[in-house]
Amino acid sequence: MGVNQTLNVGMIGYKFMGKAHSHAYRDVSFYFNPSLKPVLKTIVGRNEVGVKQAAAQFGFEAAHTDWRELIKSDEIDLIDIVTPNNTHAEMVIEAAQAGKHILCEKPLAMNVQEGKEMLKAVQEAGVVHMISHNYRFAPAVQLAKKLIEEGKLGRIYHIRAQYLQDWIMDPDFPLVWRLRKDVTGSGALGDIGSHIIDLARFLVGEIEQVTGMTEIFIKERPMGEMTEGLHAAQSSVQKGKVDVDDAVAFLARFNNGALGVFEATRFAAGNRNKNKFEINGSKGSIRWDLENMNLLEVYFTDDDKSLQGFRTINVTESVHPYVNQYWPAGHIIGYEHTFINLVYELIQGIAEGKQVSPSFEDGVRNQAVLEAIARSAREGAWINVSELL
Known part of the structure; x- marks a missing residue:
């Protein structure tokens, strides 16, 4: 984890779900007393102007356009993926291989085979994984x-x-x-x-x-x-x-x-x-x-x-x-x-x-x-x- 019992968050994507997830990280310590305090470190998006605006609005310390650089960063503990569905598998697998915990938007993958590969990657890496079915x-x-x-x-x-x-x-x-x-x-x-x-x-x-x-x-x-x-x-x-x-x-x-x-x-x-x-x-x-x-x-x-x-x-x-x-x-x-x-x-x-649940196993079953x-x-x-x- 980050220093002083923090959880440094890197987010890929910044529109509708990026806003919802960012708000949750910002407010969770206001209502609860989580064991780790989330810190909004870096948010990534393809549009440089748009992602910089999102970083300023949501409270991220930095904004970038290269998600692979984010995943490689030693200061990031959790990767939160709020991008279109066809990007989930590649991002999840690389994040798992880098030892990052992962929250991914639903549906988990484009098909069951992709989902199985993602589940295998997080299990082999021993990282915590969760799919964002918030209505539970x-x-x-x-x-x-x-x-x-x-x-x-x-x-x-x-x-x-x-x-x-x-x-x-x-x-x-x-x-x-x-x-x-x-x-x-x-x-x-x-x-x-x-x-x-x-x-x-x-x-x-x-x-x-x-x-x-x-x-x-x-x-x-x-x-x-x-x-x-x-x-x-x-x-x-x-x-x-x-x-x-x-x-x-x-x-x-x-x-x-x-x-x-x-x-x-x-x-x-x-x-x-x-x-x-x-x-x-x-x-x-x-x-x-x-x-x-x-x-x-x-x-x-x-x-x-x-x-x-x-x-x-x-x-x-x-x-x-x-x-x-x-x-x-x-x-x-x-x-x-x-x-x-x-x-x-x-x-x-x-x-x-x-x-935690719902996990990527739930994602595969869904x-x-x-x-x-x-x-x-x-x-x-x-x-x-x-x-x-």
Whole structure:
């Protein structure tokens, strides 16, 4: 580690997720008392002007354009990768070989084989590795996990999960990297479907089989680049072919016998970021919706018959996961705090020499589900996920 019990952070990439991750490193010591204090050392990006502006805004000490030089630097302890998907494997493998701990954005890789190579690299290097599925770290999701583990829902029968967005519905929205297969691997499936797959695995268990379908609603778009957040700027009137899915729907069977119904789309008008799930068991049910992320709806079959119904828990009490680090009961937290909670767990894992979750092993298992869904959509058949592992 760095001197004086610090964790020196090097980040590759600086836009939407770069901002979210940087904020988490800056604020984690304000709310928690991590064993190592993160220091924002160097941020890297291809655009020299843009990355220098990001360094100044986010609080990094330096900005560069060469990620390989960052990885070679002896002063860096942790590499945080928030770049497009087709760059993850090369960066992760080189960072692992340099002995750096690694946080990587989702999905982990372009395919299962890449993911396996990345997992092998971090395991051989003995570094702590984590994939950024931040929604696991919403206190309400953590409470849902606790209820399930304690058997409060009994045997799990169903999960139905949706991730609905609408930000690319305009036919003139540009053909940005998230809509190009050579850069992103898949569309809504990998971008947002990966989140509900990870939540399903986290809460319910491993997925055994899948069958799915995908659709591209707008086949061509003008060329352009991402700007801030999920906004983009058109760079040319020339159009290019969209070759990743706009929407995906799939069914799943879990190893424990549970059934899953899933949908991920970026064409659900009026849904800016609707990430939600319902889980049904023999003793009760739970519901969660990111857009009301502090609330968990809970139903138990053994409640008095005259009082049965879903109750809404405001997951802001000091007894709830992570909440005692923030505000008094009823004082809600937001999206950015999911990253703070994630970063805290990562730092503690590094400090204690323990592997954290979700790890690159989770990333590979998620990738296998993604690949199985894509294969099913092509072949029109049920696919066993284990065939891809």
